[in-house]
Amino acid sequence: MLARSFMFVPGDSEKKLAKAQDLGADAIILCLEDAVAEANKPQARTMVHAYLEKHKNGSASQLWVRVNPLLSSHLLDDLVGVMGGRPYGIFLPKPSGAEDFKIIDNYLRALEVHHGIDVGSTRVMSVAESCVGTLNQAEFATASSRLCGLTWGAEDMSADLGASTNVDENGVHFLVHRMNRANCLVVCGAGNLQPVDGICADYRNHDQLRDECRRARQEGFSGKIAIHPGQVAIINEMFTPSDDELEYARRVVQAFADANGAGTIGLDGKMLDLPHLKRAQRLLQ
Known part of the structure; x- marks a missing residue:
């Protein structure tokens, strides 16, 4: 099953x-x-490596x-410090x-060989958060076979823009951030990546979090970033399909299987075509 909640923990x-x-x-x-x-x-590198070692068998x-950006002076030290x-x-x-x-694929390949890790097995997830x-x-969709998921962020992009805030008086993100979010979702669809919604910064507002999760799931996101422990259970609940x-x-899925390759079927009085099958198959992942 795809991960629903992604919780940041300081290293x-x-x-x-x-x-x-x-x-x-x-x-x-x-x-x-x-x-x-x-x-x-x-x-932090030492502590994260120790944490990984402690839990590598379960x-x-x-x-x-989360390493530092490529343009920083820390990325290679981060990878060397934790890949073991x-x-x-x-x-x-x-x-x-x-x-x-x-570039990061080349770094990871060398470190996988060094540590006896299956080459190509270390996944990469990323975040669109700069102008x-x-x-x-759009380049991300086919950038690397390691890339398996993408999310988006408003804070760093706001800094790039020189903006004083990224939401309006109603707490709704400004258009430029909604565009970034929409692009994230489309790129994931094009590249068969997992789309993960960005943070709910007002971490005490559980009603807002539920609304964001509900809307995100309806749009096609399959998980969400958490920044506070109190958000995790809500995210898990909201991104878990109901029994119905x-x-x-x-x-x-069964109706299409019984239809022997038909592109259109009827179920419960409704016409279904291949996009409905694709959506059902994705839900069952």
Whole structure:
């Protein structure tokens, strides 16, 4: 099953790392980037590597590592520092274009060989969160066979734009961020990547979180980033298909199977065609 909740955990916080396995998140993203002060990055690498080693034989969650951006002086040190712990995947922030993924693919390939990891098995997830990255998002769809998911972010893009905020008086993201979000969803559809919705910054507002999750799932997103432990259970709930939804999807798949290759069928008085089958198959993943 695809991960529904992706919880950020600072890589230099012993207290938060100790609690991470109890959060119930499908995926934990151990952060070496913005959540870690410059002076603490070497220590964070050591702590994240130790965490990965401790849980490499069994973790309740996928273990990802958010490294620093390609243009920073930290990326290679981050990868060298954590790859021995065999993370589930690498979360790459602020990509500019397809070339970024080719470069990190080369780094990962060398480190996989060095550590005896199956070459190509380390996944990559990324986030469109800069102006140049947003402009070049279409390149991401076919940039790397490692890339398996994409999300979007408004905070860094707001900084690029010199904006004082990224939402209006009603808490709705401005058009430029909604465009970035929509592009993220389309790129994922084009590249067969998992689309993951961005954060709900007002982490105490659970009603808003539920609304965002409901809308995101209706649009096609299959998960959401969490920034607070209190968000995880809600995200998991909202992105879990109901028993009725699963049963109907099974009936759709079976009806098409019984139709011996027909492109259009009838079910419960409604006409269904191949997009309905595709949607049902995706739900059952």
